[in-house]
Amino acid sequence: MLTHRFGATACLLFVSAAPLFAQTVKVDDVEFTLSGEVRVRSELDARTSDAGTDHATLLRTRLGALARPSEQVGVFIQLSDSRVFGEEANTLADATADRLDVHQAWLAWTPQPNLTLTVGRQELAFADERLVGPVDWTNVSRAFDGARLNLRAAGWTLAGFAMSLDEQAALLATGLNPRVNADSTASDRSLFGLWAATDHFDLFALGDMNATDGPDRSDIDRYTFGGRARTQLGNVALQATGAYQVGDQTQTGIPRQDLEAYMASAAANYLLTGSLRGQIGVQADVLSGDESPLDDTFGGFNTLYATNHKFYGFMDLFLDLPRQTGDLGLVDVMFRAMIRPDVWTVKADVHHFSLAEENLAGDKAIGVELDLTASRTLAGGLGIQAGYSLFSPSDAAKVSPIGLGEDTLHWA
Template identity: 35%
Template sequence: MPVNRDRRSAWIVGAACAVALAGAGVGPGAAAAQEVSFHGQVRPRYELRDPAGTGERDTFTSMRVRAALDAALDERVRIFVQVQDVRLFGEETNTLGDFRADNFDLHQGWLEFGGEHLPWLRTRLGRQEVNLGGQRLAGAVGWTQQGRSFDGARLMVSGERGTLNLIGFKLAEESSAANEADQELFGAYGTLRSVGPGALDLYWLFHRAERDGPDTREHTLGARYAWSGAVDGRLEASLQTGDRGDEDASAFMVGARLGRSFAEGRAGLTLWYDYLSGDDDASDGESSVFNTLFATNHKFYGFADLFLNVPVHTGGAGLQDLALKGRFTPRDDLALSVDLHRFQAAAGGLLADDHFADEIDLTVRHRYSPHLTMTAGLSRVFNVDGLREVGRLERSQTWLYVMFDALF
């Protein structure tokens, strides 16, 4: 049922006070807690994007502020509560007149417990971040100030040979005022350690979404193998099948990465290629475009974030990403990197130009202290005829950011 905004704001602020008091060791049950820790983060970030979605240059400063309580109540029970405020500088023109905490929210709040007779099994219930594997299909999207979390349950099995995560999340609830249909995500993600020089991940995800017409019932199955050393790499493949509304889903993704370290690990080069299938025939009753679901796409397809929503941001044509990435760490507190991307459509039969764009990303990261990191980045996107055709970008784009990240 709808909740009055003033009551909701009061509840949120009250919860934040309770978290702060608990972190200080004040409140019911504090004496019984074996271990209680309090964590926080302040992360302002200035950005310039030219052109932005409006076609003009845009500059703004955003900020994330998080506070978290982590309490191990005993050997079997743990709770974690994390609240956050995400805002743009100047969003509240008069703080004396606006004190409703519109941007304050519960980012995580979960209960975790394990049985004395089943020490290899833990159950986590509530709102929680989830990063599966390399976050190719499900991730917390930590780059964004708001991040992503899921509401639901997670069973975590651990053993000498590996781990298994079973998830069940409610993405949308028909009974709530904000949603008109149910949506869920279920899955299993297992990791086998010491398979040759690396680790092997096997996974299955099932996404169900109710619609006015036929529902979406889509399965994603795949495997990921990654290893590290003087030569490190990754091989990954996923297959999607099932129903997407009134179309049959038949899509796939393959990816490979191979890197080499130099100068006692202080420098390295990585060659990277990803192929996400596309669809150039919308009338055959089959959807062949790969859906990245709930991935942290900022990690993969260029830092300028022009491919955050695949397949939407590629016009259903899929994506090929060929990249060369270099890194150099001249000092322990300083890291430099440069990434070169060439983006191409995977199914460009309907496009006059199947070359989406080229991108170069420059990043400098300085660890000012154990608690503060400063990062600056510059990206240039050019040769954008393909992106112009799918309505994503009209001309070459420059993106710049400076970020300060303080943690305790």
């Protein structure tokens, strides 16, 4: 799946424009579509207690080319450079480009109008990206190496995929001894799954094999099953998502543990009409935690390869779950409002965070986060976004395992 991004985007406290293009040309009957992006984001970061405010400006530049030698075949290559202003200390001699990468490189074959096979390095995004997404907010974003098969039939879209995440015995370059591979006993890490979707329902089954989670958990075989439902009743949009995880893992000092964890989410939004346009709503997310860390069952729900920035606050205090809550889970009750006066889109989110399981002090309340954003299009291909976030900690946030400290935190 290809998403074209044309133009320049400026986020938060910085505005930038660059001449970009989107052009389709034909060369010897091969159709080429070029795409590009320049994104500049300037941040003020005061998310650490007892520390000063840090400022940094991030730049992401992308250039992509899609070639279609026939109606059935597509080839896409996308280069991406991600950097921070000032990271090259010598303005003349340093040209290392540490994060210049082939972000995507895939071949797509469509033998039938309802069937497409895509092989190579590619972004994956399913449903609202609660479990698998590219995390486009980051300066790099996520891509996978593997194959994906898409089938459309009877109102359903079915995606089956298999991705290699950590190859332990990579084939050697020509001229080297390939028998060295036989010495490798480590298992490859992989992600595979099936995702079926209609206009109102999703069903999914995912397998995350030979995963690791920090220095003390390894050989994780994790299977996630679930679904999502959504509908609209008049001006009220409703959505619910549920998932259950099973499997097993090895943890330092503990016999091999079984995995039994769950995630549940429900949201209701009232759609506003008239001059303002927009919506107001409420959402509740529950990620299970591990009640007894020394027993033979682990209950912390892992959000896999999700775009967590969309769900658990724009300050990104809870990206690595369940690790960042000490495996105690997370409960997030969010109130949301969005209006579109004239050319602006203005949003306000309020999150109330708490642990799903009590910490050692018997506390659950983590704190409240406020996220404010405003965005608009300035011209064709040029947009701007500004934002401010604040986190007020409660008792569970101030101490281990969360350890955010006593201070009110800020980010813009």
